[in-house]
Amino acid sequence: MPTTPSQPGSEELKSLPFVQRLTCTINEACEVTGLGRTKLYELIGTGLLTTTTVGRRRLVHVSSLQELLHVNPAEPGGMKRIR
DSSP states (O other): OOOOOOOTTHHHHHHSOGGGOSEEEHHHHHHHHOOOHHHHHHHHHHTSSOEEEETTEEEEEHHHHHHHTTBOTTSGGGBOOOO
16 A cells, blocks of 8 residues: 655654644643543633634644643643742
8 A cells, every 4th residue: 555755844743742832632632631622612712721723623722721730841840839
């Protein structure tokens, strides 16, 4: 079976750490947060998560996920310290 040549740079995108990505899919956001789709759409509706739509595809801004969960990649363990 012939293989289709991959797009240039597609391998680089697959190996890009999640925190360095600009966006992720709803399914990926569910996976990394442990939240369900209904809760994510609720958070999007209230403005706590920001998204962008390209065609029919909705992409969640990774930075808004990090802000929601108080994630700071510069800190050890990736979490902000609460004082």
